[in-house]
């Protein structure tokens with residue numbers, strides 16, 4: 415490999431020099447160019463085995479040139495360097511057929527390794543060159559090095575069907591990553607179906623995943639498609655996979671191995687054309703050691719791991735994220751708010767146990783409740799410590815989705831009164847609003863069995879009966895609904 419020809423194109427003289435020296439020390443022959451024109455001139459006399467190019471050049475865009483370079487030199491891997499550290503750039507680099515993408519600032523060891531990998535893989539750099547650029551408005555916000563690493567991994571997996579395991583604390587954006595992988599890939603026009611393993615009663619998991627035939631069990635009134643079937647042609651997102659009961663893991667493993675599933679009560683198996691993305695905030699190797707997670711399933715799922723940093727590990731992204739959430743709240747009809755410098759500093763100093771979700775909730779709450787247009791450190795302080803609800807994170811739902819949804823509805827309710835306050839007696843009115851759907855849904859989940867519903871709710875059966883009457887709920891209706 416030593417002596418291989420490398421061309422480095424960058425308009426920054428310091429980068430050209432440093433990179434040239436580092437690659438020469440690694441034993442390569444290195445030429446440099448400062449523009450597209452210079453690159454073309456050099457390539458007339460020196461045909462590189464690897465091209466390393468910056469994106470923004472004085473006379474063109476290095477990324478746009480990649481397909482043209484690859485047409486002329488199909489065996490020449492291109493490594494793209496870029497300071498535009500967004501998911502869009504990483505994905506575009508891969509789409510254009512780049513072999514690798516290094517966000518700036520990169521370290522020289524990383525670049526040397528990328529060059530060595532490119533040479534080792536020469537000939538295997540195909541990478542489909544699609545007809546259009548990646549869509550704008552990609553959902554993931556953040557330019558920190560930790561997020562760039564995430565974008566690079568996403569970029570590598572969008573075009574293929576490799577199983578991805580997304581790891582990270584609660585609220586770090588695991589579901590968002592799964593959706594981004596789906597939306598950017600060839601399955602984008604097909605369904606994205608998510609299932610939260612922690613939210614489904616253990617005895618229902620199999621029929622939820624694989625569906626069931628009519629009469630397969632008591633209450634199975636009609637044939638129902640499971641999530642695998644709903645996701646056909648698309649992506650199935652298995653959230654909180656660490657909470658999946660052991661027996662269900664065995665069945666899932668079999669489906670992944672055989673590529674087909676059988677609805678409960680059916681004799682016929684169905685081919686599964688589904689991309690699997692799983693996620694968990696749990697430490698799976700530890701669960702494996704405790705015999706709570708199957709090691710073979712872990713290896714099946716962990717083909718490409720994506721590790722999401724906690725918000726504490728990327729405080730440089732907080733300001734951008736906070737503004738993004740305020741903009742979004744404004745787009746949803748809440749009053750538009752701005753953050754002053756002190757507010758940003760205060761946000762950066764917080765520990766964020768609930769990660770991006772906690773920041774998002776705080777911004778929504780500020781948009782809905784703060785009376786001032788410009789939010790200061792004092793207001794944030796008050797919300798962080800006076801609000802109480804934010805700090806502890808979601809207590810009810812394993813994924814936190816329930817607390818979020820309720821909070822959002824309440825924020826909208828408050829916002830609807832503008833600068834006025836809602837009428838008195840809020841506590842009882844809101845609790846009554848929440849109690850009705852809670853009773854109905856619990857009863858439905860218990861398939862109309864009041865004893866079971868009372869147990870689920872943690873109240874006694876007489877209290878449940880009384881509440882049903884008070885709220886005008888007919889258990890017969892609920893049973894039919896379930």
Ligand SMILES: Nc1ncnc2c1ncn2[C@@H]1O[C@H](COP(=O)(O)OP(=O)(O)OP(=O)(O)O)[C@@H](O)[C@H]1O
Pocket residue numbers: 553554555556582583584585586587588589590591653695735770771774812813814
């Ligand atoms: N990088 C990001 N850019 C913009 N929004 C983000 C980002 N990461 C997370 N969010 C937002 O934060 C919230 C939580 O994200 P998400 O539900 O994907 O987290 P999660 O890791 O799946 O959480 P859990 O483990 O609790 O299910 C969502 O509203 C999501 O849109």
